[in-house]
Amino acid sequence: MIRIRIGQSWAHDPFLREVATARETSLDEPGRLLDAVAIEVDGVDLAAGRAERNAFSAARDLVDAAARLMAGEASAEVAFPEGEAQLLLRRRGGAALLSVVALSPPARLLARDVEVDLRELAAAAAEAAEALLEALAVAAPGLARGPGPGALRRAAARLASARLAPGAAPPDDPGASGGREPAPAARPTCDFELEDQEGLVGSYRGPGADLGSLLAPGRVRLALGGAPIVLEAPPFLVLRELARVAAEVLDAVRRGVGEVRAEIPLPARGRSVPLALDLARRTLAVGAAPPRPVDPLRLAAAVCEGALALAGALVARNPRQARNPWLYDLRDAAAAQLTVARELSQGDVAGEVRGPFVPPARAALAPDPLGPGRMKRLTFRRAWELEVGPPAGVGLARRGGLVLASGESATAAVEAASGRVAWRAPGATWAALLGDLWLAVEGEAICAREPEDGALRWRLTLGGGAEPVVAAARMEAGPVLLLTGGSLLALDPARGGVSWRLERPAAPLASVAAFGALAVAAGSSGTLYGVERGGRVAWRVHAPAPLVEPPGAWEGALVALCRGDRDGYALALDPATGRRRFEAPLQFSPQGAPLPVARLLAVAGAVAGDPVVAAVDPGGGVAWTTAPGLAGGAPALSPLGDGLVAKGSEGALAALSPDGATRWSAGATARHPPPGNLPAHAARGLVVSAAEEVAVHRAAGGEKVGVAPLAAPVRLLVDDALDLVAADAAGVVTAVRVATHLSVV
Secondary structure, three states: OEEEEEOOHHHHOHHHHHOOOOOOOOOOOOOOOEEEEEEEEOOEEOOOOOOEEEHHHHHHHHHHHHHHHHOOOOEEEEEEHHHOEEEEEEEEOOEEEEEEEEOOOOOEEEEEEEEEEHHHHHHHHHHHHHHHHHHHHHHOHHHHOOHHHHHHHHHHHHHHOOOOOOOOOOOOOOOOOEEOOOOOOOOOEEEEEEOOOOOOHHHOOOOOOOOHHHOOOEEEEEEOOOOOEEEEOOHHHHHHHHHHHHHHHHHHHHHOOOEEEEEEEOOOOOOEEEEEEEOOOOEEEEOOOOOEEOOHHHHHHHHHHHHHHHHHHHHHHOHHHHHOHHHHHHHHHHHHHHHHHHHHHHOOEOOOOOOOEOOOOOOOOOOOOOOOOEEEEEEEEEEEEEEOOOEEEEEEEEEOOEEEEEEOOEEEEEEOOOOOEEEEEEOOOEEEEEOOEEEEEEOOEEEEEOOOOOOEEEEEEOOOOOOOEEEEEEOOOOOEEEEEOOEEEEEOOOOOOEEEEEEOOOOOEEEEEEEEOEEEEEEOOOEEEEEOOOOOEEEEEEOOOOEOOOOEEEOOEEEEEEEOOOOEEEEEEOOOOOOEEEEEEEOOEEOOOOEEEOOEEEEEEEEOOEEEEEEEOOOOOEEEEEOOOOOOOOOEEEEEOOEEEEEOOOOOEEEEOOOOOEEEEEOOOOOOOOOOOOOOEEEOOEEEEEOOEEEEEEOOOOOEEEEEEEEOEEEEEEOOOOOEEEEEOOOEEEEEEEEEEEEEO
């Protein structure tokens, strides 16, 4: 006998009181009306309390699944995401076979092929829905009269009176036993055997997800030397869990974590076998057996190879399974992890870059004072203003006498001197100035324009659903590089055609920087790739942690800051070969780009939210560390003479000498500072600091001498004449010029 019971605690959800008189409110929003669903066969709950979700949508889906089986469909599924469980229903003549899978680690079968009368199942689903609607009429009468409950009431009534239709024809392939041939045990291997006597794999007709068709019985065998470890359970579930463990192993290897533990499911209800992998000792313990020696990376690779082999075998039996989301999720994850495992096992790969390494030029503003003597007061006047919408990409850039402003509503090129708009273009979601090329994503296309007149050079359609562009770079005498969707595209700057593409599906690319004939792309896991103009990967280096910013150049080396959970590293590489020069550990989490100061590299970060600045010497040692008295986490660094200036998010400044000593400091407070922390600009003997206001300080002593009429900019340009152009978060672009300055000679 089967009975479906839906809990009643949902009736106390405050949501019902808030909308008690409404009739159009949706009742099936995730997170609303949460309750447990018991699917009892002879008094035993098959889901063991794991079936939890929105009570209304659970009743609707149960009615729909039972109706589909009554109508002749071969299978149906009902998901319980809050409890991380899946109810699988399969028809066999006039009976329904119920299985419940717990998806949270370790994934396991809580019940398999429990046979019930299909008419009784339909009656139980209809009764559960009617009981829910009666309780809803008491708890929220207005909602009970809405269209959603009305549709459920009609569906339950149809199900209660439905006739049993003939079932679908049996699958063509009866599902003979088979598996992957065991490989020699010279290295870890992962093999499987399927015993699909009932033709589950062939029962999938698609489209849509069908977990039940993948749960053919069998076993998975891990060969590590000596007697193999045999796991008797549906190979799909076991390899899905092992693939998850492989991902944890790869992450642990990258981070240097000492141990990975997991539970692998067994067929019996509630049973599993513990697995412990010790990375330091390179041993694997399964259950109560003594630990065995194993290479963690080879073990991860073997598991991924086994998962891919299983996916191939299932698709070979039933090509429609290639469209089953449960299977292709496992296949794609295993393929990506296999790539990472192989790269990590190979370690760093040195090479030789054919072409010059050219560090990008550092823009420096005029150091000459604005006037003779000691500056006492400075005033500004507004020059021009326009609105382009919230900034897109770079937001503001200079090209000769033009200011290029990009926003979501419009793009405009303005003559800085007169304020005249030289040309306009549609709004953009991303934009950048790359030498003599203005790039912007306009709708579903990348548009390349001439910066001087806005003429369209080329247009490349991205297509619907394309990933956004997140970064760009320009190689010397080479292609334009765009980073989109985790892939690096090389575009011909003259015509816009795609010359080559670099993809790393296991760890999507997250940043790119160009240095003459060399481009350096960094993956989300921290791996750096040195790429030549033609797309050849010259070298590969595994950084100790993901990068904070794109790599930069310093003292003839490539430098990158890596941020771990609580600390970080400064990594220096030989750009020609990728060989490490040093890997300096930092006792804090770095943020922002590093700044060369004299022959040191200044690094900003925070410890427990307090700002800190350190300097690394060319040998990889930490020369000094200081804690400037600033608020707001990691400071932004910018050059100031032979030293640097650190700026807090509220606009406070601290000028530091090359040895880390504080030369002067200037306080500031802001109730509503803009997002981000723009670095200060040093020009004409002054320092411009932008936060809630834009203040100007003397570079020599830090005294505040003026405030520009600009409110909370998120983009700021400063030129040699101390003319300022700022854009706020709403996209209002304002230019101001120096009106008067008073100095004491």
